[in-house]
């Protein structure tokens with residue numbers, strides 16, 4: 001008997017963020033094709049991909065220009081390493097372009113293949129930097145609880161999510177986590193957004209005092225937390241954070257793996273949220289996910305110190321086979337050209353009203369407790385229809401809603417009971433309308449289902 005792709009997958013492939021036992025029983029949803037914001041499975045069913053895959057396929061599926069550039073570059077120079085003073089035109093042009101776009105003055109670019117690797121390199125560069133400037137005791141890192149920064153040993157430690165730690169013997173010592181700046185979830189009764197932000201800054205100050213500022217290398221943050229549940233920090237939070245980091249001589253690393261290249265209405269989230277990082281990491285939309293590539297931008301202060309130290313040591317000991325891969329660099333360069341031609345950030349600002357406005361209208365739905373977001377990044381928080389309180393996690397309301405949405409031809413992601421939206425930036429108003437229509441049906445069906453089990 002011939003087995004389906006779904007069954008064959010279950011026999012041969014391991015999937016991340018998946019219950020492996022359940023997967024072995026149910027098999028895979030097999031996606032075969034994509035065009036624009038739509039993907040099609042192997043049974044011919046169409047879905048709106050409202051998560052851009054994993055927050056990444058910004059230009060949607062089927063972009064001919066990116067495919068052609070990749071093929072051309074493969075024929076011209078399929079690969080060349082950047083070690084030992086070698087280079088090639090695509091990587092030079094891409095670095096120049098990124099430096100010219102950067103939200104704050106940046107000096108040099110280091111390339112890797114994934115967001116995790118680039119953040120991992122930022123951890124190593126922070127250590128390398130503090131050793132170079134004679135402060136080798138500055139070794140610890142601070143990040144937010146629930147933040148996701150990647151899945152290498154260091155970046156899983158940096159991440160504040162239990163699934164990256166539990167039974168993996170992580171986090172490593174020296175990776176510290178502070179409260180998620182999410183007012184709805186963590187404010188005390190009667191606490192305003194401003195008071196809440198001030199309390200969290202005081203918490204960070206106390207942590208730094210307790211650990212010793214001279215032991216802390218860097219603070220990592222996303223401008224808007226994506227996988228942490230779409231969290232927009234309170235007004236003034238980042239401004240005050242800057243002050244604290246400056247006074248304590250702690251580096252700021254901005255993880256823009258999701259937010260860079262227009263996602264929240266500016267080319268960089270750092271601009272939108274007033275962040276002035278020493279290092280900035282981008283990936284995902286850098287190539288619109290057509291090929292893996294990530295970049296770590298560093299300022300002159302860091303570059304000067306690491307250059308001096310590499311001279312002392314005779315070599316800069318960071319190397320990756322695919323750092324600055326020419327095909328990936330050529331695709332990224334073309335992606336940035338397309339963003340420029342489309343004026344992508346302005347497009348996102350224009351679409352924010354129908355997108356967030358439409359989601360906000362769902363607040364009248366009994367299952368919707370909060371809508372938050374910025375640009376084309378949003379989270380819809382489900383709540384109990386009668387009590388308006390969060391569901392008991394055992395009801396898995398978010399996962400249920402995401403599964404029902406998928407049956408309705410809408411791919412979203414449940415982060416606990418937050419339904420996350422991060423559609424391709426090429427989505428149009430008609431498609432946003434269709435996304436909202438399918439979501440409303442999914443909410444009605446989810447409410448009916450939950451009324452039976454979570455009454």
Ligand SMILES: Cc1ncc(COP(=O)(O)O)c(C=O)c1O
Nearest residue numbers: 114115116148149150255257258
């Ligand atoms: C904010 C953020 N940082 C880092 C990463 C890790 O990137 P990658 O999966 O490409 O390693 C992700 C992945 O979703 C992310 O959302």
